[in-house]
Amino acid sequence: MNANEIHEKIKAQFPEGIIEFKSEGVVEPFIVVRPDLIREISKFISEDPDLKFDYLMSLSGVDFNDGNVGVVYHLYSMQRRHRIVLKVKVAKDKPDVPSVESVWKSANWHEREAFDLFGLVFLDHPDLRRILLPDDWDGYPLRKDYKVQEYYHGMKVPY
């Protein structure tokens, strides 16, 4: 299936769920969906026999630098051999996104990484802790407005 067909299929199931779909003038087509529906949509596209997105290639946090942060899901279907990109956008001061860990187990660590570096909060994640940085680190380094802390346990941080 190509991106247009995949989009139609999701739209038929979730008429209210899609905010934007872009397939022209981009290297890879993507669908922006409503953050509160991401888990339902993920469940649907991973189970639907025509879509069968069984392989979450990558899950990335992004700071769009317009007051929003977001998550980008790169999905692939091993069985149907097609791919799609899903995106969600949430406000920086309330960065809540439902976790898709129950759909794809690989999301577990990716979501922890996005939480660690972007401060995205994944609702119903089974183990949402920092993964790469120390547990008592201040701030989220990959946010565009990140200011590094002056001292960490008495050690000067900025070099």
Add this chain to the structure above:
Amino acid sequence: MAELRTEEMVLNMGPQHPSTHGVLRIELVVDGEVVVDAVPHIGYLHRCFEKHAEAMNYQQVVPYCDRMDYLSSMSNDFGYVLAVEKLLNIRVPERVEYIRVIMTELQRIASHLVAIGTYGMDIGAFTPFLYCFRDREMILDLFETTCGARLLYNYMWPGGLSHDIPPGFVEKTKAFIKHFRPTIKELNDLLSYNEIFVRRTANVGVLPAEVAINYAASGPTLRGSGVKWDLRKDDPYSVYHKFDWDIAVGTGEMGTLGDCWDRYMVKVWEMEQSLRIIEQAIDSIPEGDVQAAIPKRVRPAAGEVYVRSETARGELGYYIISDGSQNPFRVKARAPSFVNLSLLPEISRGYLIADMIAIIGSVDIVLGDVDR
């Protein structure tokens, strides 16, 4: 057996443990000798590659890619330059593609040799390690004559290569293939089919195919479970489609499909396939200038791209967002070791502590790649 159940104990393995292949800490919950749960703690080698990448231009990112998976730097660079070239929409000369493929396949062999050698050492076989490092040395010499570096090459640039191959490279590579092919058989006699080695690795850490896919495993970890999946064939890039070779998959011939032995053996078979690719490529390198297509300024139009390639460890994906400036707006590296390591608890539960060594080694992680 229920009345023999003892109190659970938490045991710390690493971060300074020879079998964790770097600075990895695993929190083991054990019931006697049996592993009830294994929780990996990572981040000891975290350098925030992604933050660095936002502070410099596209060409300057390449040396940082080298340092992620430091055992297969060539493959890391390859993935990155593929992504940048796709963003820039440029085509590189055929000669560059051929040399890149040859270098990446040599790198795959070198990387697998480390994985195999150290894996044998984890299990208690020291000699194969020396044989593997002897042969890896020959590959590093080839790299050194080409670009001057032995480990971190900065060899592939967006649009081309830092150096053309030197005179004599083709002959030396052929001599290496001639030397190396018989040593794979030697390695099999010494280690792969060794009774002790087989008993330590067969039926241990079994990873079923559907679990592997749900965890987005890739590379030998996925293929060890019998999934015939290799990006070089299934999502072809560069000139891989021109060569004739087979995907090595686990067979379960020593125990259960998807056990440690299968994950190990896939790497041995893959080295043979890489030799086949190099053999075909080395004789047909087209003429050309390897720096002809290098752009003066790398400044892609606003847009984004996710490009994946097959490194020695699996799917390495780069998600790059460009805002039209000379620095990337966002670079995310989807590291194969990071994703493969996340399934460690799944394949450790119910095995013995001593099996943990075999299980960690079989997933073949590089901590630089896990932590980035």
